[in-house]
Amino acid sequence: MNRDKEKLINWIETHQEEMIQFLQEIVQIPSDNPDGDCVPIAHFIYEKLRQFGFEQVSFLEVDQEQVKAAGMKSLVNLVSSSVFGDGTGKTIVLNAHGDVVPPGLGWTFNPYGGELSAGKMYGRGAAVSKSDIAAYTFALLALKKLKMKEELNGQVDLAFTFDEETGGELGPKWLLDKNYISPDLAIAAGFTHSIVNAHNGCLHLEIKITGKSAHAALPNTGADAIAAGANILQALYKYRKTLEFKKSETLGIDYPTLVVGLISGGINTNVVPDSCTIRLDRRLIPEEAVHEVEEEIKKIVHHAAHSIDGIKAEVNRILYAESFGPVPTDSQLINVLSANWRSVLKRKEEPRVNGVPLYADARHFYAKGIPTVMFGAGPRTLEEANGHRADENIRITDLISAAKITACTLYDFLTLKK
Known part of the structure; x- marks a missing residue:
């Protein structure tokens, strides 16, 4: 020195x-x-x-x-x-x-x-x-x-x-x-x-699920947005397990992650919920392309949402950090x-x-x-x-x-x- x-x-x-x-x-x-x-x-x-x-x-x-x-x-x-x-x-x-x-x-x-x-x-x-x-x-x-x-x-x-x-x-x-x-x-x-x-990069997505409200005594006359949300969550958590096999070559960075951080929805206890919102955090390893990840998640969400009649699901980007x-x-x-x-x-x-x-x-x-x-x-x-x-x-x-x-x-x- x-x-x-x-x-x-x-x-x-x-x-x-x-x-x-x-x-x-x-x-x-x-x-x-x-x-x-x-x-x-x-x-x-x-x-x-x-x-x-x-x-x-x-x-x-x-x-x-x-x-x-x-x-x-x-x-x-x-x-x-x-x-x-x-x-x-x-x-x-x-x-x-x-x-x-x-x-x-x-x-x-x-x-x-x-x-x-x-x-x-x-x-x-x-x-x-x-x-x-x-x-x-x-x-x-x-x-x-x-x-x-x-x-x-x-x-x-x-x-x-x-x-x-x-x-x-x-x-x-x-x-x-x-x-x-x-x-x-x-x-x-x-x-x-x-x-x-x-x-890592980071992608925040918001999933807006829209159904149809109905009296809780007649649930079949509505389209339950929270039930659809539950299907979507199961699909997302199944997808999350697969991410562990996508390893990064960069020392200190292991594999991509997914966390559902926020959920909200419903009108009242005695009403079939007509809306549900899910926000998720998806971390991207340097080898991943954001547009591919985003499309992958959209396909998972839409496939899970369509399992219930009368449900619509929209996926919007909230944040993307390269x-x-x-x-x-x-x-x-x-x-x-x-x-x-x-x-x-x-x-x-x-x-x-x-x-x-x-x-x-x-x-x-x-x-x-x-x-x-x-x-x-x-x-x-x-x-x-x-x-x-x-x-x-x-x-x-x-x-x-x-x-x-x-x-x-x-x-x-x-x-x-x-």
């Missing part, structure tokens, strides 16, 4: 308490999505970035009609650009999201407390992905505050967005489409102990990150490079042809950190290590010779 990188690591160690406090402060600001009222936390981060010395910070408001259509109350995006040298080198974006899923039940810590216990910080968003906001901010701050022996040249953009939990269409995708960011490389929120080079990757394991971005990972953590082995079964904002950069990986502050798996579960947490050592590795990686790309 050269002297410049040692300076970066020492600066982060010296300022780690400020980074921890910053993370605590943003964990303590509720930013649940839904409801998706994330302007308060965006305002706070904007002011903190200005206090930290970031001169160019843009507070970008999204059209309110689009925000409402996405099921959110309010939305802005934050972009802070830091130019080094004449700015003609690589442009790297660091993207993390500040919206979180609601806390839910079962917490032993205050979900908005940011409490420290046994080397960990607890709170909703502590791992996913407010910790990445803190790690990326201080990684870049280290580069801005120190005079390097090597001349740095290029640009680093912090892109902090607040709609990942609803798909990222008005966050990273919006920023890319409107050219607020135009990176050569992208690092998106991830984990400290692995480099993620792929993730899969990400797999990015080649020998890509420049992965090689540089891996080298700094080994150096900072003092490891001889290579970091694990793998896919994950969830979906995230990394796909928006990958879809634009931008070399992208997921790397940030977090454990080996989402389960370790209780991500999206009670008592979500992050190890403080992982937060600090992520900032160091990210800073050294930025340094390498900003010192690349033209």
Whole structure:
């Protein structure tokens, strides 16, 4: 490790308490999505970035009609650009999201407390992905505050967005489409102990079943939509079992999944139900094509629905998130990150490079042809950190290590010779 990188690591160690406090402060600001009222936390981060010395910070408001259509109350995006040298080198974006899923039940810590216990910080968003906001901010701050022996040249953009939990269409995708960011490389929120080079796609479908109401004393005069729904559910669960045999070749991604997450229907206890709605989540491995999967499910639904006279079934797409990757394991971005990972953590082995079964904002950069990986502050798996579960947490050592590795990686790309 050269002297410049040692300076970066020492600066982060010296300022780690400020980074921890910053993370605590943003964990303590509720930013649940839904409801998706994330302007308060965006305002706070904007002011903190200005206090930290970031001169160019843009507070970008999204059209309110689009925000409402996405099921959110309010939305802005934050972009802070830091130019080094004449700015003609690589442009790297660091993207993390500040919206979180609601806390839910079962917490032993205050979900908005940011409490420290046994080397960990607890709170909703502590791992996913407010910790990445803190790690990326201080990684870049280290580069801005120190005079390097090597001349740095290029640009680093912090892109902090607040709609990942609803798909990222008005966050990273919006920023890319409107050219607020135009990176050569992208690092998106991830984990400290692995480099993620792929993730699943996701398809949400709504099945609307229409029948005919009738008095419960004369059920044969109606067409029972819930009974048809039960047939459809049986067919879907039978189909789900077959997915286990469709294996992905990407390490870390096993097979496609299907979950029925919502069911509603009926009028009253004494009425044959004339409507039933089913919503399902179908995860796609990178090898699958969405149109083939969608047609497959439509055929299953229509075949099952037609087993009852007078029933109509309509299948509509609610959400589609493309899969990400797999990015080649020998890509420049992965090689540089891996080298700094080994150096900072003092490891001889290579970091694990793998896919994950969830979906995230990394796909928006990958879809634009931008070399992208997921790397940030977090454990080996989402389960370790209780991500999206009670008592979500992050190890403080992982937060600090992520900032160091990210800073050294930025340094390498900003010192690349033209």
